[in-house]
Amino acid sequence: MNSFKKALFGATLGGILAAPAFAGGLNTPVAEPEPLAPVVQVALSYDWTGGYIGAQLGFADGSYAGTSDNNVSYGVRGGYDWDMGNWVVGVGLDYDKTDVDLGGGSNIDSITRLKGRVGADLGRTLLYATAGGAHAKADIAGVGHDDNGWFGGIGAEYAVNDQWTVGGEILQHEFSDFDNTGRRLGATTASVNVGFRF
Secondary structure (H helix, E strand, C coil): CCHHHHHHHHHHHHHHHHHHHHHHHHHCCCCCCCCCCCCCCCCCCCCCCEEEEEEEEEEEEEEECCEEEEEEEEEEEEEEEEECCCEEEEEEEEEEEEEEEEECCEEEEEEEEEEEEEEEEECCEEEEEEEEEEEEEEEECCEEEEEEEEEEEEEEEEECCCCEEEEEEEEEEEECCHHHCCCCEEEEEEEEEEEEEC
């Protein structure tokens, strides 16, 4: 056998002997890919810093000289907040129009509030306490009166997106010796609101 035939024979024999190894490689099972780790949901953050304007709608329950009644209230609001990380502080001004009939020609016409608030920043949700000065206008026995008092309460807001919020408040208002009449005027309001932030 000449050298060419020897080389050809050797190559053929090597290919035959190597074929089972290649064939075995093709039949080796492929490992399944590892499952992906579950995605961790992270609470969306929100920056409450900035001004806002809005409107509110609710009910006012008023009392004066032993009589009480309730009626719809509606109004406007505006203010500014500062986001300090875990806490939000803010100032605002609200005006509510109502017509709570207290009998005998007496009724509460409106309440204006100069308010401060401090709240817990929970991302897109803000839970807060609020308090400040209040100014009420009322007709007492058909005569117009107005006086200054105070209010306090709680509220919550939710940021629907970067500009719009929805929320609600429950507030208690106190006016002792209302406009020197010797009588206490009180009012509790519960309202929902919508706000535009800028």
